[in-house]
Amino acid sequence: MAEEVMLDVRHLSKTFPIRRNFYDILRKRPQEYVRAVEDVSFQIRKGETLGLVGESGCGKSTLSRTILRLYEPDDGVILFHSFGDLAKTGGKNLKKARRQMQMVFQDPYSSLNPSMTICQMFYEIMKVHRLCGEGEYERAAQDILKKVGMPENALDKYPSDFSGGQRQRICIARALIMKPELIIADEPVSALDMSVQAQIINLLAQLKEEMNLTMLFISHDLRVVQYISDRVMVMYLGRVMEMGDAEDIFQRPAHPYTKILMDAAPQIGGRSGIEETEGIRGETPGPVHIPSGCPFHPRCPYASEICKKVMPGISVDSRGRMVRCHFPLSPGFRERKAGEPDVFPEPALKEA
Numbered sequence: 001m002a003e004e005v006m007l008d009v010r011h012l013s014k015t016f017p018i019r020r021n022f023y024d025i026l027r028k029r030p031q032e033y034v035r036a037v038e039d040v041s042f043q044i045r046k047g048e049t050l051g052l053v054g055e056s057g058c059g060k061s062t063l064s065r066t067i068l069r070l071y072e073p074d075d076g077v078i079l080f081h082s083f084g085d086l087a088k089t090g091g092k093n094l095k096k097a098r099r100q101m102q103m104v105f106q107d108p109y110s111s112l113n114p115s116m117t118i119c120q121m122f123y124e125i126m127k128v129h130r131l132c133g134e135g136e137y138e139r140a141a142q143d144i145l146k147k148v149g150m151p152e153n154a155l156d157k158y159p160s161d162f163s164g165g166q167r168q169r170i171c172i173a174r175a176l177i178m179k180p181e182l183i184i185a186d187e188p189v190s191a192l193d194m195s196v197q198a199q200i201i202n203l204l205a206q207l208k209e210e211m212n213l214t215m216l217f218i219s220h221d222l223r224v225v226q227y228i229s230d231r232v233m234v235m236y237l238g239r240v241m242e243m244g245d246a247e248d249i250f251q252r253p254a255h256p257y258t259k260i261l262m263d264a265a266p267q268i269g270g271r272s273g274i275e276e277t278e279g280i281r282g283e284t285p286g287p288v289h290i291p292s293g294c295p296f297h298p299r300c301p302y303a304s305e306i307c308k309k310v311m312p313g314i315s316v317d318s319r320g321r322m323v324r325c326h327f328p329l330s331p332g333f334r335e336r337k338a339g340e341p342d343v344f345p346e347p348a349l350k351e352a
Contacts, residue, residue: 004045004046005043005044005045005046005079006044006045006046006048006080006081006181006182006214007043007044007067007078007079007080007081007101007182007214007216008043008077008078008079008080009040009041009042009043009067009076009077009078009079010041010076010077010079011039011040011041011075011076011077012037012039012040012041012063012066012067012073012075012076012077012078012087013035013037013038013039013040013073013074013075013076014036014037014059014062014063014066014071014073014074015033015034015035015036015074016033016034016036017031017032017033017034018031018032018033018034018288032288033288034287034288035237035238035287035288035290036059036062036238036287037059037062037063037066037238038059038237038238038239038290039076039239040059040063040076040235040238040239040240041240042233042240042243044182044214044216045214046181046212046214047212047213047214048214048215048230048231049208049214049215049216049217049228049229049230049231050215050216050217050229050230050231050232050233051217051218051219051225051226051228051229051231051232051233051246052064052216052217052218052219052225052232052233052235053218053219053220053222053225053232053233053234053235053261054220054234054235054236055220055236055261055284056220057284057287058235058236058237058238058284059235059237059238059287060186060187060218060235061106061186061187061218062238063235064103064184064186064216064218066078067086067101067184067216068098068101068103068184069086069087069094069098073087080097080100080101080182081097081100081181083096083097083100095129099129099178099179099180100178100180100181100182101180101181101182101183101184102175102176102178102180102182102183102184103175103183103184103185103186104168104171104172104175104183104184104185104186104188105171105186105188106186106187106188106190106191107191108164108167108168108170108171108191108192109159109164109167109191111171112159112167112170112171113159114158114159114160115158116158117155117156117157117158118141118145118154118155118156118157118158118159118170119137119138119141119155119156121174122137122140122141122144122155122173122174122177123137123141125174125177125178126140126141126177129178131177131178131179138155140177141155141177142155144173144176144177145170145173147173147176147207147210148169148170148172148173148176148203148207149169149203150166150169150170150173154166154170163196164191164192164193164196165192165193165196165199165200168188168189168192168196168200169200169203171188172188172200172203172204172207176207176211179211180213181213181214182213182214182215182216183204183208183213183214183215183216184215184216184218185204185215185216185217185218186218187218187219187220188200188204189201189219189221189224190219190220190221197224201224201227201228204217204228205227205228215228217229222250222261222262222265223265225246226246226250229246230245230246231243231244231245231246232244232245232246232249232250234249234255234257234258234261236257236295236296237284237285237287237290237295237296238287238290239295239324240322240324241255241257241258241296241323241324241325242254242255242257242258242321242322242323242324242325243321243322244319244320244321244322245319245321248319248321249321250262252329252330253329253330254321254323254325254328254329254330254333255296255323255324255325255328255329256296256300256301256302256325256329257296257299257300259329284299285298291308292308292309293306293307293308293309293310293311294307294308294310294311294312294324294325294326302327302329304326304327306326307326310326312324312325312326313335313336314335314336315328315333315334315335315336316333316334316336317330317332317333317334318332321333322336
């Protein structure tokens with residue numbers, strides 16, 4: 001039986017105008033835009049962890065902030081649970097939706113207010129959203145801190161009293177105190193020491209099971225994504241290039257970009273027995289002047305003439321995996337037919 005769809009994103013796009021100076025205006029240069037997110041569609045089902053990977057600047061963080069309406073979308077639909085289209089809603093309905101979808105930001109140092117104690121931060125959240133009576137604030141805050149492995153006396157301290165790993169635990173607790181159903185974790189360990197990263201990843205996995213959370217996990221670290229994700233979505237220059245079951249993608253990448261990312265990932269014990277990649281060529285093009293055809297073709301070792309001229313459509317296989325490539329590296333893909341949905345069958349969720 002298919003799991004309930006928690007988040008359904010359809011054809012989401014977001015651009016940012018480039019600021020023009022006086023001389024640009026005087027010379028009547030046309031307004032240019034950064035195309036950060038381009039025609040992105042995907043679903044996340046209840047209890048699933050969807051890993052989102054890609055190089056820096058590919059649009060991962062912009063996508064997450066647009067879903068939460070921290071950025072206003074230019075186009076597309078964001079269907080969340082029973083709240084309808086978040087791209088068009090506002091006011092009390094958006095406020096209620098945000099209670100159910102919380103974000104853990106990348107930098108625990110800048111995402112906590114240095115002038116407020118932890119209890120002041122938590123109490124303000126509980127007051128604004130009327131989570132409980134004032135007399136229950138302290139108990140509720142202590143309970144959630146205990147869940148993330150922080151002592152009760154942390155409430156009376158300031159963020160500067162804690163290490164990076166402890167601050168990220170507090171950020172996770174701040175998100176969870178709302179009792180959300182969806183957590184968006186935007187590179188939650190990239191700013192932490194290697195020795196602390198595993199602790200935070202294991203904590204997120206444990207809390208996901210205990211609290212029945214659904215998660216969008218964003219990272220450029222493929223090892224972390226492989227460990228925590230049920231499905232994986234690969235982005236490049238604002239577009240989804242490949243999406244499917246995590247095990248399928250890591251064992252048999254279908255898009256050349258995905259394969260190159262896999263081959264470039266550090267591996268313990270070297271690369272004996274692994275086919276060497278031809279390597280990735282050049283630098284990532286800017287998001288203003290995106291190449292014609294497939295956006296990856298200037299760097300792709302397998303590119304042909306059609307890749308330079310024609311944007312590839314979406315191809316799918318029998319397991320519901322999708323790839324945007326003229327020549328998928330794995331067999332069994334076919335061009336998606338007209339009228340077929342943009343998102344495909346449910347994943348097999350990892351066992352706890």
